[in-house]
Amino acid sequence: MEDRTTLNRNLAQMLKGGVIMDVTTPEQARIAEAAGACAVMALERIPADIRAAGGVSRMSDPKMIKGIQEAVSIPVMAKCRIGHFVEAQILEAIEIDYIDESEVLSPADDVYHIDKRKFNVPFVCGAKDLGEALRRINEGATMIRTKGEPGTGDVIQAVRHMRMMQSEIRRLVSMSEDELYEAAKQLRVPYELVQYVHENGKLPVVNFAAGGVATPADAALMMQLGAEGVFVGSGIFKSGDPVKRAQAIVKAVTNYQNPKIIAELSEDLGEAMVGINEGEIQLLMAERGK
């Protein structure tokens, strides 16, 4: 019999080549689904508003999440705080399709992440580099995304994280087998995971881009850098024309290698979300949970 981990990795495989959109209401969820989202992330406030509001940010009201589950037929994800396994238990109890143990919310534990192997529902976690990604996978994450810098509309951090992961993967691939033991020690992960990356040239789970994606060009950039799909948070519903932008980003992810199509998609999209440059941010969410 195949275990839950395999089935949960398999669901992430079905999301590949797709766009996962942050939504705060059933109405937004329906817009996202109609625009071609492969899943939605249900949350009370999108990252840009969490950033603006400040204070402690927690799991969303289960009733609000259930409203979104009833509104759409695509998978529904929701966020819990890093280390807050009871919030995760609640999300499992309402049969969420994927839990995002997310640095966008205020961390509940500054040492331990959730022991995700204890759950039947799958988890996606953020990572800035290969070591973080493999540590989360070792804890039971069945999907990885870059951390990026959520709610900024600035793609620089997602690019940095994706480039870092890809370059570290290439480094592992080029190593001789006896060097892998030392690499495992440095990355602080089990040898078996390092060996998998060495042999396959990729993570053992699906790897998406997240954080700061605001345009079809941003999405295609992340795909060309090696992402297998894209999360878009504030970028859609903080823009001038959410429906058009959502559809354009979906199509840009499918045709990410085709500049002619992306050029057409980029026309007349209206206002993009107002961005905040990396240097202007007070709070670096990507630094939460390592």
Add this chain to the structure above:
Amino acid sequence: MKIAILALQGAFAEHQQMLQKLGVESFLIRNLDDWNQEKDGLIIPGGESTAMMRIIKDEELFEPVSQAIKNGLPTFGTCAGLIMLDDTHLNTMNIEAKRNAYGRQLGSFYTEDEFEGIGTIPMTFIRAPYINKVGEGVKVLSTVDGHIVAARQGKQLVTSFHPELNEDTRVHDYFVKMIAE
């Protein structure tokens, strides 16, 4: 033989790997230019059928794909691919699919069961549909717990599970032989 794989969204790379194992050439279809290449068969992969429907329409692929299948292009749909071929989507097969028939991700499961003409095979169901009703000309190839999970109509083959996620290549081999028939 060259098989086209619809690569709008979902697990298309996994199908490509299965065909590679069988030594069959394949290519990916993302837009109308890709579609216009010569092909002997078509695979519609797993993923989200609402996302695929949106893109297939926007890329102006809906009519040509539907027409080609109706004109006899051998086609294999898995999971979302099964839904795409049913009577409310591309409408090329006399089947009525029930979406998310086993519920949310907690209802996803693995089993092994009989597939007519092949034997016992591994079956991975991920938020899977099953076939509610079959019409004229449809032959049921497999049932699990009384629900239809694989069927064939002429040169169209559908499974509600994902043969591309396991090591076993026999269902893909069945499709390749179907093309050659």
